[in-house]
Amino acid sequence: MTQATLPLNGMRVLDLSYVFAVPYMAGLLSDLGAEVIKIEAPHKLDQTRGRAFGPYLDNDPAQDPWNRSGIFYVVNRGKRSLAMDLGHAQGQEIFRELVAKSDIVLDNFTPRVLRKWGLNYDELKKIKPSLIMLSNTGYGSTGPWSSFPSQGTTLEATMGITFYTGYRGDKPWKVGQSYPDFIACWAGLNGLWAAIAHLRKTGQGQWVDVGMYQLGVALMPEPLLQKQLDGTEPIRMGNEHAEYVPSNLYQAQGEDQWLALTVQTDAQWASLTQLMRQPQLATDTRFETAAARRLNRDAVNALVAAWCASRTPKDLFEQLQAHGIAAAPVLNSRDLLRDPHLKHRQFYETVSHPEPIGERPIIGRPYKLRFRDAHIKKPGPRFGEDNDSILRDILGKTPEEITALKASNVVSDLPTNPGLSGTMDTESMLRLKTLVAVDRDYRTK
Amino acid sequence: MGNIYPDGALTGLRVLDLSHGIAGPFAARLLGDHGAEVIKIERPFMGDFARTLAPLKQDAPFPEQSLLFQYLNWNKRSLALDLRLAENKALIQTLVEQSDIVIESFRPGRLESWGLGVEQLLDWQPKLVITSVTNFGQTGPYAQYAASDLTLQALSGIMQISGQVDREPLKHGLSQSFYCAGLTAAYASIMAYTAAQADQFGEHVDVSIHECLASELVLNESYYAFLGAVQGRRAVVQDPFAGEPIATRKGYLAFQTGGGAPFETFAELFDRPEFLEKRFSSPPEREKRVAEVKALLEECVADRDAKEVFLAGAQKRLLLGVVQSAEDLLNCEHLKERQSFTELDHPSTQTQIRFPSELAKLSLTPTSVRRRSPKLDEHRDEILAQLRSRP
Numbered sequence: 001m002t003q004a005t006l007p008l009n010g011m012r013v014l015d016l017s018y019v020f021a022v023p024y025m026a027g028l029l030s031d032l033g034a035e036v037i038k039i040e041a042p043h044k045l046d047q048t049r050g051r052a053f054g055p056y057l058d059n060d061p062a063q064d065p066w067n068r069s070g071i072f073y074v075v076n077r078g079k080r081s082l083a084m085d086l087g088h089a090q091g092q093e094i095f096r097e098l099v100a101k102s103d104i105v106l107d108n109f110t111p112r113v114l115r116k117w118g119l120n121y122d123e124l125k126k127i128k129p130s131l132i133m134l135s136n137t138g139y140g141s142t143g144p145w146s147s148f149p150s151q152g153t154t155l156e157a158t159m160g161i162t163f164y165t166g167y168r169g170d171k172p173w174k175v176g177q178s179y180p181d182f183i184a185c186w187a188g189l190n191g192l193w194a195a196i197a198h199l200r201k202t203g204q205g206q207w208v209d210v211g212m213y214q215l216g217v218a219l220m221p222e223p224l225l226q227k228q229l230d231g232t233e234p235i236r237m238g239n240e241h242a243e244y245v246p247s248n249l250y251q252a253q254g255e256d257q258w259l260a261l262t263v264q265t266d267a268q269w270a271s272l273t274q275l276m277r278q279p280q281l282a283t284d285t286r287f288e289t290a291a292a293r294r295l296n297r298d299a300v301n302a303l304v305a306a307w308c309a310s311r312t313p314k315d316l317f318e319q320l321q322a323h324g325i326a327a328a329p330v331l332n333s334r335d336l337l338r339d340p341h342l343k344h345r346q347f348y349e350t351v352s353h354p355e356p357i358g359e360r361p362i363i364g365r366p367y368k369l370r371f372r373d374a375h376i377k378k379p380g381p382r383f384g385e386d387n388d389s390i391l392r393d394i395l396g397k398t399p400e401e402i403t404a405l406k407a408s409n410v411v412s413d414l415p416t417n418p419g420l421s422g423t424m425d426t427e428s429m430l431r432l433k434t435l436v437a438v439d440r441d442y443r444t445k
Numbered sequence: 446m447g448n449i450y451p452d453g454a455l456t457g458l459r460v461l462d463l464s465h466g467i468a469g470p471f472a473a474r475l476l477g478d479h480g481a482e483v484i485k486i487e488r489p490f491m492g493d494f495a496r497t498l499a500p501l502k503q504d505a506p507f508p509e510q511s512l513l514f515q516y517l518n519w520n521k522r523s524l525a526l527d528l529r530l531a532e533n534k535a536l537i538q539t540l541v542e543q544s545d546i547v548i549e550s551f552r553p554g555r556l557e558s559w560g561l562g563v564e565q566l567l568d569w570q571p572k573l574v575i576t577s578v579t580n581f582g583q584t585g586p587y588a589q590y591a592a593s594d595l596t597l598q599a600l601s602g603i604m605q606i607s608g609q610v611d612r613e614p615l616k617h618g619l620s621q622s623f624y625c626a627g628l629t630a631a632y633a634s635i636m637a638y639t640a641a642q643a644d645q646f647g648e649h650v651d652v653s654i655h656e657c658l659a660s661e662l663v664l665n666e667s668y669y670a671f672l673g674a675v676q677g678r679r680a681v682v683q684d685p686f687a688g689e690p691i692a693t694r695k696g697y698l699a700f701q702t703g704g705g706a707p708f709e710t711f712a713e714l715f716d717r718p719e720f721l722e723k724r725f726s727s728p729p730e731r732e733k734r735v736a737e738v739k740a741l742l743e744e745c746v747a748d749r750d751a752k753e754v755f756l757a758g759a760q761k762r763l764l765l766g767v768v769q770s771a772e773d774l775l776n777c778e779h780l781k782e783r784q785s786f787t788e789l790d791h792p793s794t795q796t797q798i799r800f801p802s803e804l805a806k807l808s809l810t811p812t813s814v815r816r817r818s819p820k821l822d823e824h825r826d827e828i829l830a831q832l833r834s835r836p
Contacts, residue, residue, distance in 0.1 A: 004648070007640035020663065032636065052703075053664060055672040070671030074663045110705070121808070140806065143782040148759035149704035153688035154766030157699040158755075162690060163770045164618030167608075172690045172697055172768045175617045176607050176679065182661040186628035191805035193635035194454035194479045198810050200639055206809035214785045217774055218801040219624040225512040226500040227771035228798050239595055239604075239616045242499070247595055249604070249613050256677075258614055260604070262593035326591040328600035330614050333669035333676060336602050336659060344585040347656055348666075360670050363663060366626075366656040367633045368582065370563070370649040372640060424672075432680045433610040435668075442673030 004371040006033030007196075014039060014098055015079065016086070017108040018046045020152070020181035021212070022136045023075045025188050026106050030078025031365060031374050034104075037390060038079045038381065039095070041086065042412035048072040049383065051420050057357055065421035067382040074362055076380035077351060082391075083384035083412050090410045092117055097395050099124050103199075104192070105133045110149060111141045121207040130205040132195045136188055140211025150212065152178035159216030164223060166236035173236075183219055184212045245293035246272075246300045249330070250308035252316060256436065259308050259316045261327040266290060271323040276307045332436065334445070337361055353379040358443075384413045453480020454810040458638070461544040462486065462521060463528070465493040467620060468654060469550035469578040470517040471627030475804075476546065476634060477520030478812040484540065484828060485521040485819065486528065492821040493518070502791060508821050509793040515818040516800050519789065523819035524828050529559050537561065538569050539832050545641075546574045546634050553583045563649045573647045574637040578630045582653030592654070597622045601658035606665055608678045615678075625661070626654040684731050685739040690768050692743065696751030697768035700742065702728070705762035714758050715745040775799065787814045792823075 008029055013036040015026035023038070023046070030036040040046055047053055049066040057068040085091040096119075099105060105124060107114060114120040114135075121133045135141065138150025156162050156179055157172070166173035191208040199205060217224070223234050234242065239260070241247035247262035263269050266289055270282040281287050281303065286296045293300050308316060313329030320327035331339065337348060345368065348361035362376055391397040391411070405411040429435040439445055458481040462473035470485070470493065477483040487493050495517055496508040503510065526533055541547065547566060549556060556562055563575055577583055580592035587600075598604050598616045608615030630652045637648040668674040683689055690697035702708055712720035719741060724730045731738050746754055755767035767773075774780065780801075787802035802814050 003644070004646035005640070005644050007636055007643060024663065055668050055674060057671050059672050059674075068671075070667030071664050073671075074667050139779060140783055143779045145759065145779040149706075149762050149764050150766075151701055151703070151764055154699045154701045154764050157688070157690060157697070157766030157768045160769050160771065160774050161618055161621070162697075162699070162766075162768050165615070166618070167612065167615060171692065173608070173615060174679070174688050174690065174699070177603070177662060177664060179617065179621075179661065183625060183628065186625060186632065186657075187804045189632040190475060190628060190635070191807055193632045193639065194810065195807060197458075197479075197635055197639050198454035200642060204809060206807055209806040209808070211783065211805075214780060214783055214801070215804040217780065217785065218804050219621065220619050221516045221801060222500065222513060222619055223771035224774060224801060225516065225798060227775060229500045229502060229512060233771055234619070236618070239613070241593075241595065244593070247593060249595070249599070249616075251613070258599070258604075260593075260596045260599035262595050264593070321587075321590045324591055326593040326596045328592070328596035330599045330604045331602050332605045333602060333662070333665045333674075336662075336666065337669060341581060341585040341587040342656070342659065345582055345653070345656070347659065357671075361666075362670070363660055363666055366629050366653060366660045368584075368651040368653075369637065370651070371646055372637075372648065424674075426674060429674075433677045434680050435674050436677040437673075437675040439669075439673035439675070442669060445673075 006372055006374065008032045008034035011035070011104065012037070012102040013104040013106065014102050015106045017106055017136070019048060019108070020075060020178055021184040021188065022106050022108045022134070023048070024182070024185045025192065027075050027077050027079065028189065028365060031376055036079040037098070037386070038076060038081050039086065040081060040083045040383065042083050042409060042415060043085065043417045045415050045418060046072065048075065050418070051422060054424050056423070059423050059426060061421040061423065066415055066418060068357070073353065073357070073360070073380040077362055077376045078378055079381055080386035080390060081381035081384055082387055085410050086117060086119065088410050090405065090408065092119060094391070094395065094410070095119060096127055099127050099131065101394055102128070103130070103132065105131060108136045110137060111135070111146055125205060128205070130199060130203055132192065132199060132205045132208070134188055134192050134208040134210065136184055136210040136212065138211065139213050141209045152180040155180045155212055155216065159213050160220050160223070161216065164220065164234060164236065166238070168236060168238045168240070170236065180212050180216050183216060184210060187215045240297070243290065243294070245290065245297050246304045248301055248304070250305045252308050252313040252329070253311055254313070257313050258330040259313045259327060260330065261304070261320055261325060263325060268325050269293070272325060275319055275323060276303070278303070334437070334439065349376045351376050351379050354382070383415060387411050387413060450813040450815055452810060453478070453813060454807060455635070456480035458482070458546070459544045460484070461540055461547045464548050464550035464578060466495055466550060467517060467623035468626040468630060469548050470495060471624060472576065472578060472630035472634065473548045474517055474520060475627065475631035478814070480810070480813070483521040485518060485523045486526050487523055487821055489525040489527055489822070492525065496821070502794060502796070505791060505793050512798060515789065515791070515798070518818035519814050520816055521819055522824035522828060523822055524825055525822035528561060534560065541566050541569045541573065543832065543835060544570065544573065546576065546638055548576045548578065548630065548634065550578045553577070553579060553588045567647045571647055572641045572645055574634055574641055574650065575648070576630050576634045576637070576650040576652060578626055578652045578654065580653070581655050583651045587655070594620045594622045597655055597658055601655055602662050602665060603658055606676045606678060609681060610678045611681055622654055622658055626652060626657045629657045682735050682739070684728070684735050685742045686731070688766070691746060693746040693749055693751040693754065698746060698751045698754055699766035699768065701764040704764035710761050710763055714761060714763065717741070717745055789814065789817045792817055792820050
């Protein structure tokens, strides 16, 4: 080859998964050149196409709400859509035909579902010996909890992160935003890429069994080790740090404006006291050393809080960073889309969707490549958008066969059971402050 | 130690780990877990600063006290080497020439200032993958900024939507930013290595910890990008079936709707017919009386233990979580059955500690822990001899 190329050019991925973790893995694979086919059930929409997660474009479900959900377009970018019923014998047969012409299958069913359909890894590898399959479940395919249902929200409690999150003195707190799904996404991609490397070397496929519970536990070694070492557990302390003082969030000037800062060394503390125009605090025996500051946490916090209160987060951010102190404002989703650093790095990619969605910013990838052009190659698909072309071009089905598959609801151009749709009650969310603003002019802002 | 372990997916691959702290070393270790041979370069005398991270085993000699260092650095051999010194240049060149992947986490520009920039490394080894793991990436206005787990969670937007509306934003516990970035750096390294093997072009992978976190906010971002809505934190009183921990006699439970069982199954679980009624089973109806729903649920679990309710509910295919601490996790029957933990000797005392070790099961090439973390410079002679013997 004469130039650097994307590693998944020419590879085909069948994505049977719903919600966040695995769909996002598959979307990220498409950024690297893979052809990803999302297989969706006509009678059961991906939750991200529906009301469960919203948000519909302009909060308007219109006539086809399943094609208007923003979250769907973020995690399913770059894919094609085949709306086909895998519970139906004919759907299973077509799926097997597709497996023979694909390289990777991704799913997040509980383990019993694919076994019931005869589409588990042991069956599929008979069709395609070099197949790589990844199954993501709450608890993995073995062990006493393997058949338990799970989703990120409840799993975060079980995996331990909830126990160590919360305001000082308060009960355990949900971290939210379906956090376990994202660590499962990153960890699943690890297993998957290792399997791809092995495939390229040996021609051998294999099965990657991801249990989210177990991998979540692996990302919180500190309390597991501390418990074994001396029998103690870290306590919940809000935004503070056991060793570094100050390391906390302080209210800054303006409505709901916050500044996070962490002082990691005594020299940084001295710099901070200069900035605060209270240099005497650097040599005050109550604050001079890290150990002293730990003993006087409340006093340190009060001093820093008083200084931050009358300054804007932006000024504080710039001044503190100019002095080498880790600091940052708390950004919201509007701030993030306008952040100069993320803009400079083109973290959000502008993707052109069919009308009425049009051009929208979509999260790219958390890494940059110098020599290879990883990018979002097309917008996420409308429901069943590629039914005909996939059946015709990949499997050679005739127009008559395709019509028959649609007539028997094996393949469908529309959801057969779209469920509830409806607008989000933004007014009451604003009242409750679970939304802090709704910008009508968000497209141009 | 070799024969008792089957080959990993990356057996035969060589990784040079120049990184320190959590994210970079975790990434290099993950490659080692898949079978790669990892040489860790540490600064002389002090070593990786992660050797000072808690929890510390006080009866062990410095710099061998940190159990966290142990967790982040198994499957590696250690060589202490000052990268800044010209006299070490030839040795560094040999190490790079014999590597497939280099992982580093210095402030952007630092390696280049020592004559070890990306161009130089690629000149020595054109198929090399260099993965840089830094707070804000190699470019952009924040590239040189300092950061901590807290400030990264602030600047990535995570904190804006975590916590309660009438209180301050709340960070995720522990040091999650760095583990998220370690996972990303590991898979991106294997990805770039796979690409380089195919087309013979090396790569520089620039991983930003900040962007790893911002990448997790797919819902939050689309609220704004598709509707102009800025999310806030959680309501003070919310539907208790949305995951907020509920206190039991012993421990906390998290409830969610939408598992494999209909909502009415809660009536069976608690022997309370109220859950069959529409005012509790319908989400919009529940929204109208969240305080009442919460009170009922609290009453149902007040005389029960969280773990017992979790098991009973999950067996009925309800979506339940149980808030578990380290002690619960260390004693969990499921993790035990899955053999999630590996017991290792401390490098310089004989204490055995159990570490969570497997992230995912690969059916053909399982991950393995083949050697404990190294003492500082433990493998100097072995590594130097090996370099001399290779062509």
